[in-house]
Amino acid sequence: MMLKQHLIFILYSLCASVFKGSQGQFPITQNVTVVEGGTANMTCRVDYNDNTSLQWSNPAQQTLFFGDKKALRDHRIELVRATSQELTIRINDVSLSDEGQYTCSLFTMPVKTTKAFLTVLGVPSRPEITGFTKPAMEGDEITLTCITSGSKPAANIRWFRNDKEVQGATEVNATGKSFTVRSSLLFQVDKRDDGVAYTCSVEHVSLYKPYLTTEVLEVHYAPQLEITHSLIIPQEGQYFKLECVSIGNPIPEPVLWSKDGGELPDIERMIVEGRELTITTLNKTDNGTYRCEASNHVGTSFAEYILFVYDPNALGQRGPDHALIGGVVAVVVFITLCLIIVLGRYLARHKGTYLTHEAKGAEDAPDADTAIINAEGNHVHAEEKKEYFI
């Protein structure tokens, strides 16, 4: 009885240990991703091992390490740790061709193997932008091309015009194990492109932050001129200044002034200083069309200003000054009011109560302005009545 129990226990223990051993005796590895030029650690572990040997072999089935014994002559491959439970090797200066499936073998009967995939990332080259014509001419069609090579997987190219993203046309070509990516931007150059920064950004899993290359576009364009003036209503005797505001690249200089298609009159009152034309004392004889003209190698352009010198004495009738118009209206209304009162008195002598109603505007008003406003509303009736009574 005791013996039987003992035997069963031994059998059980044996089975358990065999079961446990076979379950634990299995190599465990992990996939490894490394950037080209970096170091890859390949680790293989066995939880329960009875001193059975471990081995690492490469994708070409060549043995790299058998336990702590180096099998392949490759100075880049080194032993990190060899114990009964672990075999770790290191591959320095990894190249794209090292990528593939590595095998860890445990030499039990039968041999147990596990695969670990070594992924090697190809680092993209710094982007290069081509296609810049310096300077570009307004209206030119240009194609900016950004190229980066050596990436694996293929890098992503993005374009920015100043800081705003713009869409380029991307093309990916495989060159060996890595990729060459190019992206092109085709556009017609505008003067607004002058000084604009075009940036090509290369993004890749192997990069901590994107690689950026920037080129600033220089655009040559014809001048654009505009004349600004110092007074809205130039009057005789005043100081007056015209300025020829110009843009253009290259900067259009000098600015040439002319009047009515001819040279400026040679008088002391007129002073030209670069872009400015000053008339120290305006005179009626200064009336006319003033033109400024400028050119650069792209083209010539001009702007004109028609000067009309107002007579300060005649401004009452001509000037668009609102205060003056208001004054004129007030005078007219006042005269009308007087007329109504005179007419009213005249009528009152004939027809008793009529006056009170007509002159009400003036009498009820708290001040003269309101009186005028009130009277304005009424004098139409007065006019009608006047006609009626005449």
Ligand SMILES: *[C@@H]1O[C@H](CO)[C@@H](O)[C@H](O)[C@H]1NC(C)=O
């Ligand atoms: C590889 O292993 C060595 C030694 O254990 C360690 O110093 C290094 O950091 C490891 N490298 C990587 C990439 O895990």
Ligand SMILES: *[C@@H]1O[C@H](CO)[C@@H](O)[C@H](O)[C@H]1NC(C)=O
């Ligand atoms: C493994 O081998 C070492 C000596 O080489 C020995 O001391 C150890 O007991 C062995 N372990 C097993 C589990 O057989």
Ligand SMILES: *[C@@H]1O[C@H](CO)[C@@H](O)[C@H](O)[C@H]1NC(C)=O
């Ligand atoms: C390891 O990489 C291989 C190949 O890329 C893949 O099929 C496998 O699922 C990966 N294993 C793990 C544990 O990620």
Ligand SMILES: *[C@@H]1O[C@H](CO)[C@@H](O)[C@H](O)[C@H]1NC(C)=O
């Ligand atoms: C990429 O390949 C296409 C055809 O597949 C070819 O027309 C093009 O010129 C190639 N580009 C580069 C950069 O090699």
Ligand SMILES: *[C@@H]1O[C@H](CO)[C@@H](O)[C@H](O)[C@H]1NC(C)=O
């Ligand atoms: C305007 O010019 C004329 C002729 O040159 C001159 O007789 C006149 O006095 C000038 N008027 C003023 C306001 O300067």
Ligand SMILES: *[C@@H]1O[C@H](CO)[C@@H](O)[C@H](O)[C@H]1NC(C)=O
């Ligand atoms: C200039 O304009 C004024 C109006 O202010 C006009 O009376 C005068 O005849 C003009 N003189 C010339 C020379 O055109």
